Amino acid sequence: MTEKVFKSGFVSLIGRPNVGKSTLLNQMLGQKVAIMSDKAQTTRNKIQGVYTEERGQVVFIDTPGIHKPKHRLGDFMMKVVGTTFNEVDTILFLVDAKEGMGRGDEFIMERLASVKTPVFLVVNKIDEVHPDELLPFIDKYRSKFDFAEIIPISALQGNNVETLKEQIFANLEEGPQYYPSDQITDHPERFLISEMIREKVLHLTRDEVPHSIAVDIEQIKLREDGETVYVSAVVVVERSSQKGIIIGKSGSMLKEIGKRSREDIQALLGSKVFLELFVKVEKDWRNKAKYLKEFGYRA
Ligand code: GDP
Numbered sequence: 001m002t003e004k005v006f007k008s009g010f011v012s013l014i015g016r017p018n019v020g021k022s023t024l025l026n027q028m029l030g031q032k033v034a035i036m037s038d039k040a041q042t043t044r045n046k047i048q049g050v051y052t053e054e055r056g057q058v059v060f061i062d063t064p065g066i067h068k069p070k071h072r073l074g075d076f077m078m079k080v081v082g083t084t085f086n087e088v089d090t091i092l093f094l095v096d097a098k099e100g101m102g103r104g105d106e107f108i109m110e111r112l113a114s115v116k117t118p119v120f121l122v123v124n125k126i127d128e129v130h131p132d133e134l135l136p137f138i139d140k141y142r143s144k145f146d147f148a149e150i151i152p153i154s155a156l157q158g159n160n161v162e163t164l165k166e167q168i169f170a171n172l173e174e175g176p177q178y179y180p181s182d183q184i185t186d187h188p189e190r191f192l193i194s195e196m197i198r199e200k201v202l203h204l205t206r207d208e209v210p211h212s213i214a215v216d217i218e219q220i221k222l223r224e225d226g227e228t229v230y231v232s233a234v235v236v237v238e239r240s241s242q243k244g245i246i247i248g249k250s251g252s253m254l255k256e257i258g259k260r261s262r263e264d265i266q267a268l269l270g271s272k273v274f275l276e277l278f279v280k281v282e283k284d285w286r287n288k289a290k291y292l293k294e295f296g297y298r299a
């Protein structure tokens with residue numbers, strides 16, 4: 001009789017913005033825990049998704065896109081990324097098969113050069129390219145870095161995601177179960193709700209509002225009827241022109257942001273939601289340590 005071994009470990013998802021990190025995480029976990037957007041850097045905090053099955057547990061870390069720091073928030077992000085690299089068991093380096101190898105990919109591989117953790121090259125969006133294009137694409141990366149595994153996938157359609165899971169487990173060692181099996185994220189709902197609202201603002205305002213906005217959740221409480229959850233949130237922008245865009249003509253934009261956010265929050269909480277949204281101008285908030293702390297960025 002062979003004794004069953006429970007494996008566990010931490011897996012970091014890295015890659016340029018929009019390569020599909022959040023989509024992959026959601027595909028693997030089967031639930032919307034990371035926020036997807038066609039805008040860069042929706043995900044600024046680490047999101048830990050936890051995948052548990054009989055043979056073990058994988059804790060996924062969804063890191064922000066790597067880029068050169070421009071201000072203090074950038075420094076903080078680089079610190080998170082640097083620390084993550086050395087603490088995890090496997091690094092999934094996602095690249096976009098549809099795009100060429102950019103400076104961003106090279107920058108990431110340069111940073112990975114000194115890291116001992118095994119790196120998997122995960123070639124995403126294969127649904128968008130002809131199979132003949134795949135091999136030359138992969139060769140380019142292989143000539144620059146010694147990958148432990150190379151796995152082409154479509155995070156969106158799910159192709160080969162099972163194979164990726166197999167390889168992740170193959171690379172893990174025996175370990176404890178860190179989280180209860182029904183837990184898929186250790187982030188409080190507060191954070192997920194703020195990300196849901198941020199996503200709607202970015203989607204609806206297109207390129208008029210920069211990704212530097214923040215959403216601060218002020219209150220989440222159950223109303224006296226015992227059914228409705230009251231949520232109040234503040235969208236923090238840097239300029240009053242941005243505030244105007246978010247509010248829109250006689251409040252129409254803010255109303256739409258609220259409507260769409262409420263639908264997502266209701267699905268998340270499984271109850272009726274009353275959402276109140278406010279917009280506040282806070283000049284240069286990214287450089288104020290006070291705000292970094294308030295919004296949950298702990299360096
Ligand atoms: P992230 O910035 O790396 O987290 O990227 P997202 O997960 O937010 O995805 C960015 C965009 O790429 C979204 O519009 C996704 O729908 C799209 N995307 C992600 N994975 C795939 C894929 O496998 N195929 C295609 N065609 N699109 C994808």
Ligand code: MG
Pocket residue numbers: 021022023034035036037042043
């Ligand atoms: Mg993301």
Ligand code: K
Pocket residue numbers: 017018036037038039040041042043
């Ligand atoms: K994104």
